Amino acid sequence: MIYNTIQAKEAPSNTKGAIHWLKENLFSSILNSILTIMAFYLLYMIIPPLINWMIIDATWSGSKEEITKDGARWIFIKEKFHHFVYGFYPEEFYYRPNLALVLTFLYIYIFRKTNNKNIRYFIFFSYPIIIYTLVAGGFGLEHIETHKWGGLLLTIVVATVGIIVSFPIGIILALGRASNMPIIRTLSTIYIEFFRGVPLITILFMSSVVLPLFFPSELEFDKLLRAIIGITLFQAAYIAEVVRGGLQAIPKGQYEAADSLNLPYWKSMGFVILPQALKISIPNIVGSFISLFKDTTLLLIIGLFDLLAMVGLTSTDSNWLGFETEGYVFVALVYWAFCFSMSRYAKTLEVKFNTDNK
Amino acid sequence: MNKDIDIIKFQNLNKWYGDFHVLKDINLNVKEGERVVICGPSGSGKSTTIRCVNHLEPFQEGQLFVNGLELTEDIKRIKEIRSYTGMVFQHFNLFPHLSILENLTLAPIWVSGTPKNQAIETAMHYLERVKIADQADKYPNQLSGGQQQRVAIARCLCNSPKIMLFDEPTSALDPEMIGEVLDVMVELVEDGITMICVTHEMGFAKQVADRVIFMDAGQIVEENEPKAFFENPESERLKLFLNQICHH
Ligand SMILES: Nc1ncnc2c1ncn2[C@@H]1O[C@H](COP(=O)(O)OP(=O)(O)O)[C@@H](O)[C@H]1O
Ligand SMILES: [Mg+2]
Numbered sequence: 001m002i003y004n005t006i007q008a009k010e011a012p013s014n015t016k017g018a019i020h021w022l023k024e025n026l027f028s029s030i031l032n033s034i035l036t037i038m039a040f041y042l043l044y045m046i047i048p049p050l051i052n053w054m055i056i057d058a059t060w061s062g063s064k065e066e067i068t069k070d071g072a073r074w075i076f077i078k079e080k081f082h083h084f085v086y087g088f089y090p091e092e093f094y095y096r097p098n099l100a101l102v103l104t105f106l107y108i109y110i111f112r113k114t115n116n117k118n119i120r121y122f123i124f125f126s127y128p129i130i131i132y133t134l135v136a137g138g139f140g141l142e143h144i145e146t147h148k149w150g151g152l153l154l155t156i157v158v159a160t161v162g163i164i165v166s167f168p169i170g171i172i173l174a175l176g177r178a179s180n181m182p183i184i185r186t187l188s189t190i191y192i193e194f195f196r197g198v199p200l201i202t203i204l205f206m207s208s209v210v211l212p213l214f215f216p217s218e219l220e221f222d223k224l225l226r227a228i229i230g231i232t233l234f235q236a237a238y239i240a241e242v243v244r245g246g247l248q249a250i251p252k253g254q255y256e257a258a259d260s261l262n263l264p265y266w267k268s269m270g271f272v273i274l275p276q277a278l279k280i281s282i283p284n285i286v287g288s289f290i291s292l293f294k295d296t297t298l299l300l301i302i303g304l305f306d307l308l309a310m311v312g313l314t315s316t317d318s319n320w321l322g323f324e325t326e327g328y329v330f331v332a333l334v335y336w337a338f339c340f341s342m343s344r345y346a347k348t349l350e351v352k353f354n355t356d357n358k
Numbered sequence: 359m360n361k362d363i364d365i366i367k368f369q370n371l372n373k374w375y376g377d378f379h380v381l382k383d384i385n386l387n388v389k390e391g392e393r394v395v396i397c398g399p400s401g402s403g404k405s406t407t408i409r410c411v412n413h414l415e416p417f418q419e420g421q422l423f424v425n426g427l428e429l430t431e432d433i434k435r436i437k438e439i440r441s442y443t444g445m446v447f448q449h450f451n452l453f454p455h456l457s458i459l460e461n462l463t464l465a466p467i468w469v470s471g472t473p474k475n476q477a478i479e480t481a482m483h484y485l486e487r488v489k490i491a492d493q494a495d496k497y498p499n500q501l502s503g504g505q506q507q508r509v510a511i512a513r514c515l516c517n518s519p520k521i522m523l524f525d526e527p528t529s530a531l532d533p534e535m536i537g538e539v540l541d542v543m544v545e546l547v548e549d550g551i552t553m554i555c556v557t558h559e560m561g562f563a564k565q566v567a568d569r570v571i572f573m574d575a576g577q578i579v580e581e582n583e584p585k586a587f588f589e590n591p592e593s594e595r596l597k598l599f600l601n602q603i604c605h606h
Contacts, residue, residue: 257451259440260444261465270455271481276454353455
């Protein structure tokens with residue numbers, strides 16, 4: 001044998017162990033060590049009791065009278081669940097919003113899978129009508145007045161309509177503010193600065209009190225619709241500012257290239273500038289949508305009962321006095337789940353649109 | 359093509375940025391099919407001059423005729439003149455969110471209304487010509503600077519311009535990539551497209567230019583055919599300038 005086979009050496013270990021990592025990251029200096037210890041102490045103080053309360057000592061089933069443990073009494077949530085989800089929507093019609101939700105997912109699925117333009121147009125234009133009819137009634141379906149809508153249903157309706165409608169308005173306003181036509185620029189600026197300078201509560205009050213003044217009194221103007229209009233106009237101003245930030249980040253060369261290729265204004269915006277500006281703005285746009293979602297809780301002020309308001313309302317039930325804590329914790333978890341999913345979705349969008357190192 | 363027609367005419371053109379007089383009495387005629395190179399120190403107004411031709415920059419005084427049409431502030435007129443011209447920028451200005459092929463077909467499809475498959479065919483033809491057809495589905499940031507600039511040239515050609523304006527097309531490139539871009543430009547000359555090129559690549563100027571123009575401080579100081587321009591410069595400023603760039 002000419003060649004000696006050499007035994008493969010073990011790769012140099014970079015797992016000098018957890019101890020090394022700890023030293024590098026948590027105990028690199030005295031100050032850092034103190035902070036680490038304090039943080040662990042805090043976690044130790046908070047987490048175990050919380051887990052005890054929420055899970056180990058919690059009452060998950062049975063009736064109110066049989067409660068023996070002193071943890072969370074989730075039976076309250078169970079009992080009032082339908083109120084949290086539907087408000088005072090009549091029970092026999094729960095299937096309608098449920099169907100609307102299922103249809104939404106189905107539509108989104110088809111919309112993404114199909115390449116047929118006509119199907120897409122059909123979905124795009126029929127969707128709002130079908131969903132509205134299902135939830136509100138019409139075409140033979142019994143009308144459910146909007147003051148009966150409530151809970152998560154109301155939150156989702158307001159947030160979704162607000163988000164979908166405010167987005168294009170916001171983009172138009174942003175383009176308006178960046179326009180070189182003085183009148184358009186001034187009007188857009190006034191609009192944006194007005195709505196950004198006024199708290200949402202004021203807008204909601206104004207839309208429920210002032211808006212009706214502009215319409216003939218016999219035309220009864222739905223309270224929920226007024227609230228949605230107010231929220232949408234408010235949100236549009238914020239979207240406009242976010243998009244404007246994105247527009248400003250686009251290099252001048254992109255505009256010049258589009259101009260020298262003779263692209264007309266709307267095409268150069270639509271194909272060249274906006275796709276890039278919106279891509280940069282995704283995190284901020286989603287951030288803005290998340291705050292809109294949370295802001296829907298202000299609907300309480302004008303007498304609409306969203307998810308949060310339902311907790312207050314159901315815990316005044318004389319049979320269930322003193323169960324707010326469970327209610328608020330539950331609602332907080334629901335809000336968190338929604339907002340967290342939105343920000344995760346934004347992350348996947350960012351990755352998807354990233355053409356830098358595709 | 360008619361070599362006797364002035365396709366671009368600057369007549370006493372003046373331009374200011376605020377108080378700053380950036381172009382002073384520019385008079386310049388370019389014949390159809392002619393290749394003009396503009397050089398001069400940085401800040402002398404070379405970019406501004408060629409950017410006036412497709413109205414990326416407005417001017418305040420004088421007249422500018424492109425293909426027989428006077429360039430005015432009228433949007434329709436500007437669009438018509440832009441439809442004859444293509445511009446290649448120092449920093450390429452490709453659209454980073456579109457693939458190479460989409461960069462090339464965007465204007466033909468959405469400006470001239472060319473059917474999509476025909477636009478793709480034309481685009482592939484020009485990508486072949488700039489020797490980059492195999493990259494058609496990539497995105498600009500995946501290409502080297504030299505490749506991106508060749509794509510930018512092909513993007514202009516897809517709109518069949520009569521006039522190509524180059525603003526220092528090689529000065530943002532690593533030295534080893536300058537050659538591949540200049541080669542593509544030299545080949546363009548055979549198509550008879552009118553070219554105005556701002557560049558300091560004197561080899562390129564000597565090889566292809568019909569005329570070389572020297573600008574300094576917003577003025578055209580000297581112009582001549584390449585041989586005389588480089589061998590017998592008249593003005594002191596040009597002598598100084600040529601000395602500087604040759605010692606690089
Ligand atoms: N938008 C602008 N506003 C003010 N001054 C400008 C602007 N663009 C260019 N300039 C000035 O005009 C002069 C000529 O610029 P430019 O044509 O880019 O020069 P060159 O291309 O020859 O280097 C420079 O002094 C530059 O600083
Ligand atoms: Mg320049």
